[in-house]
Amino acid sequence: MNRLNEEAREKYFETIFKSLKNKDKNVFLEYFLELHPTDQVELFQQLYKDKRPMFYEYLTPEQFAEIFQGLEVEEQKEVVKELDKTYAASMFNHMQADDIADFLGEIHEPHAKDILNAMEKEEADEVIELMSYPEESAGALMTKEFISIKATDTASEVMDHLRKKGPEAETVYYLYVVDAKDKLVGVVSLRDLIVAQLNETIENLMSTQVVSVESHTDQEEVARLIKDYDLLAAPVVTSTNELIGIVTVDDVMDVLEEEATEDFDDFTAAKGATDVNITSFSAAKRRSPWIIMLMFFGLITAGVIGTFEETLEEIVILAVFIPLIMDSAGNTGTQSLAVMVRSLATGSFERRGLLHTIKREFGTGLMLGLICAVVLMIVIPFLYPEGGVILAGIVGVSIFLTLSVATIIGAVVPVAINKLKLDPAIASGPFITTVNDILGLLIYFSIATALLDYLPR
Amino acid sequence: MNRLNEEAREKYFETIFKSLKNKDKNVFLEYFLELHPTDQVELFQQLYKDKRPMFYEYLTPEQFAEIFQGLEVEEQKEVVKELDKTYAASMFNHMQADDIADFLGEIHEPHAKDILNAMEKEEADEVIELMSYPEESAGALMTKEFISIKATDTASEVMDHLRKKGPEAETVYYLYVVDAKDKLVGVVSLRDLIVAQLNETIENLMSTQVVSVESHTDQEEVARLIKDYDLLAAPVVTSTNELIGIVTVDDVMDVLEEEATEDFDDFTAAKGATDVNITSFSAAKRRSPWIIMLMFFGLITAGVIGTFEETLEEIVILAVFIPLIMDSAGNTGTQSLAVMVRSLATGSFERRGLLHTIKREFGTGLMLGLICAVVLMIVIPFLYPEGGVILAGIVGVSIFLTLSVATIIGAVVPVAINKLKLDPAIASGPFITTVNDILGLLIYFSIATALLDYLPR
Incomplete structure (x- = not known):
């Protein structure tokens, strides 16, 4: 059970695959059992499915238990179906209680009960205890094999x-x-x-x-x-x-990675769809409620523009800057959001204080707004001379106000969500972006409508 | 040097703060030195700046070294300025070589040389060795205190x-x-x-x-x-x-957290601005090049709409759906991007294969597109009856095509960036969103223009 460097590992893998092809149990066992469990798992995952029964034949249930506990839940479900009942029972008896609990928590209850009944009483009790703790709690994560x-x-x-x-x-x-x-x-x-x-x-x-x-x-x-x-x-x-x-600590590293993935999911409102082990259909099923909800928000944004249809009819060129306002609002808001999500995750608020960070974000928003406004007021008269200086002014001022508001929204919403213990997806990038889009377009069209008479047409 | 539970820790902190106020060195030392280094650092960070000189007076350079190595670089820079030269030299002699190397790498070279010269030769050589390794490499991360x-x-x-x-x-x-x-x-x-x-x-x-x-x-x-x-x-x-x-392993946990933050930064093109320890001005300075670049992309998007100005002049209501197309394109693209970024980070491609994940994303995109198209084709005729069925059809088909394209862009770009070793910010959410906005609007207005004669007005 050693760790191997990349090259040596490749050689081992090749030899083992060949031994399976030749049905040479001795060579298989000699090389396979020398691998580190992590590598054993990887080799098993690389196998064609029709070769798997040979594994169950060559390896004792105890030896296979090591591999089984390293697999993803979806893979475990597949494998269990392929196993003989006695073999499976014996395998579970040799697994660690926390790994069994994780697996049983993911399958149908009657099936889980069958497995528990086939296990030794003492071990089964331990598993039942671990399963009684809430998901993602210390109790569910812990092992009872301590000294x-x-x-x-x-x-x-x-x-x-x-x-x-x-x-x-x-x-x-x-x-x-x-x-x-x-x-x-x-x-x-x-x-x-x-x-x-x-x-x-x-x-x-x-x-x-x-x-x-x-x-x-x-x-x-x-x-x-x-x-x-x-x-x-x-x-x-x-x-x-x-x-x-x-x-x-090794379990904790997996938790840190899981939590980072969860943050990403929340951030993009992807709802667990970043798990690459699920199918297109499950991914679409998980994501679609959010995408549809966000689409309805898009219809609200549409309504905002609809309200200003008269303004637009008079000056169609105003429509040209809709994406600019929306993108800038979305981008700055998302950045502020990222700052807050990471700060919440790494616990840096405890040190620096919440208000400090929000203030910082607002300051950044003002400065970014100012820079963008200046750039636009210089560039737009060249690109759209028909709008005159006044069009550039409208866009510039709108950008300044929009970015300032967008950073505030991006910074405050996740904190509020966190305090109120609401669904963190409300603090996701898409949600914040949509809110900022609506606010940005309201600012832009309000200013444009107010100054309509001064716009050349 | 023990770890304490929350409550006990608060009591210790209170007593220590009081001892500083009373200038009671004995009580201070008695309680402070019993704290775990991590808590010592936190207490120091909570101090008002005018109390810090008392720390340097009460603690030996060796004792203070423990605290100094736990501080953030920005804080370390401040503290070094407050220290007496001899005290600082002695403190550096008691620090671990890897911590000194991290600090010296962040300050001006002449100043770093002064510190190295004041250190004991053997220790200084070790620091110089560590500093010679590239940033974020195993050499820069390692310690030489092994057995x-x-x-x-x-x-x-x-x-x-x-x-x-x-x-x-x-x-x-x-x-x-x-x-x-x-x-x-x-x-x-x-x-x-x-x-x-x-x-x-x-x-x-x-x-x-x-x-x-x-x-x-x-x-x-x-x-x-x-x-x-x-x-x-x-x-x-x-x-x-x-x-x-x-x-x-403890250094590695910090790395995992750092890398997750970096992924977030890249993802939002925030360029290190999620670091809460920098000022508004530095944050704005880091973010502004990207925000401005993205704004210019926004001007390209504006150009796309400009190209279709004639279409828009005829049917102003088409402008209403610009945000819907943009938001949906942005949201789905960003989700696909998140899937790929996390998969790259957790190395799950090695197991499942790259093409598998891209195909999965495309499949998800098709399904999401279909659902959204159906919903819109039902809802729009009620909300905007003036557009008739044909408007709903144009928006529906555009959404279907846009979402399918958006998932592909979101999935393929980060992989390409990774293979070509380009700046990962090109695979950031804002960048992908902007590209998808442009494509989405092109699709939408092209279809609308082609069907212009069939639209009621």
Whole structure:
């Protein structure tokens, strides 16, 4: 189970594919079992489907469990259908409880119950416990394979304990200290333990101020804690401080990536459609409610222009600048939105204060507006001489006002959404853009209508 | 140096603030030095500027070094100006080489040279080495405080070595095995070491197939490696496989966050302006070139409408649907873009294939286009009866074609940019939106002009 560099890995893959073709089980096992689980998973994913049954034949359920837990849920569903019942039951018995819980949470309940019934009682209970925690909570993310020790143990006793229990635990690098009632009272790092005298008691080595998370804590908060304090794991406790599991740094990295993807989805109102593992149809189904809703907003924008139809009829050239106003409003608003979304995600508000950032954005908006207005007032008279200086003035002033308003909208809306705990898609780029479009066009046509008599025609 | 829970932390902060007010050095030190470095940094950031000199007075340069390395570069620049020369020199001598290199890379060269000259030779050389690696490379990210051992060592010898060197090293959990020429030959985890017999040699314990990265490898690639293989650290080697440093998982988490922010910046063409630590003016300066460039694109869009001025003069109501076409094109294109940006970032193409994702997007675009077209063809005759069925038809068909094209543009452009290694801002939301606006309006007005004679007026 080693990691390999790119070149060596390619060679291994080739040999393994060839062994499958030749139905040479010995060569297959010799090379395949030397691969790191991550690479085993990748090789399995590259296989043609008709070769998969050979995997189930050559590998024991225990060996295949490693691969199964590395697959995406959609792939897992496919694979389970291909497995023999006894093989599947045995495989689940060898999987980690948190991975089983993740999978069972995604399939139909009766089917999940069948699987649980076929599993060993103790393991099944653990899975049921993990499934009882809310999605995206510390409880759902944690593993129960942690090492707990007593404050009265000596360093050498703990080392002996580690020698026995070490291979099974998710991490041996943090050892959590519990009292007789399993309440968390301290933590010792393996580093501290190694540096210590052998007869030193844990009580003297442990740090008693342990930051723990409760089982219902949001996974993003757990990730932030582990990241900010450079931890390798964080303990999960009940409301009465009983230690029930740990969340490790590798799970947290997946969370950070998931959350970044979620932010992107929210940002573009794509509603989970950035998941490349779903079909065109599911993607369209998820996205269409938003696209249609946004289209109706587009009809409101249309209504705004409709209101000014008389103005437009008199001066058709005004229509030419509709895209310019809309694009500029959308672009600046989206940038401000991005600033706020990232600040919320990285928690930088705690340091700098909310108002500070909003003020900054507004200042930026004023300056961008001024620059754009000046540029347009110089350029437009050359491009559209028929409009005269007054047309350039209308567009310039409109741009200035629009950009100032757009940054405010882009900066304030996500914060408001966050405080009011509304659907974050309301703070998405498309939504903000549409609102800013409406405001921008209102500003533009109002000014143009007011100055209609001064426009040359 | 413990971690505290929220409530306890607030109490500590209050006591420390009060001690500063009372100029009570003893109470200050007693409480402050018990805080975790991350909390020490946060407390310092919450201080009023006029209280900062007390910090420099109460803390030794060594103690303050911990805080300084946790600050943002802009804050570090401010602080250095406030420090006495000798104090600063001593502080730099106590900082980690990689943190110093990060800071010096951001300030003026003559000033950086002064600081290097004031430092101890050995430490300064290390900093200069780190600064010589390209930005965002493994070399720039790594630390030189790692533990290397020999294959001929026994487990107990290594444990003794750890007891001495452990406290200084960045991590003791992976021990890298080098030969006489410092070439990387294997790795042993502390977990394996603990489980092993004391007289076992490292040669028998180590894994010889170590994935390492070269010093010039991009930090994002290093992050992906550590994340995919659930590692706690990765070794950095020269082109001749000489071990020169390690990158640890905590640095990698910062990289993942940085890269997600960069993706957001690129996505919105905000060009680093999502950094909340810069002023309005710097933010405007960074963003304005793009906003102005995009405005000129807006003028091209204006030109498109200008071309169809005659059509518009005949049927002014056509202008009403400009925002609808633009918004829908922008929204769908941006969603496809988000799908590709995230897929590129999370490396999911390697598994599913590029063409698969592009095809999926196109399929989604066709379906979304069809749904929107049907909705519009039902709604428009009611909202704008003066246009008749033919107007609804023109808008409906235009939306269908526009959305199909928009998803393709949104999906293909970022991939092309990535392959051609162009500025990723070209694949930003605003850019894609503008291109899609132009195409959408071209489609819409071309169809309308072709069918002009059939439109009621």
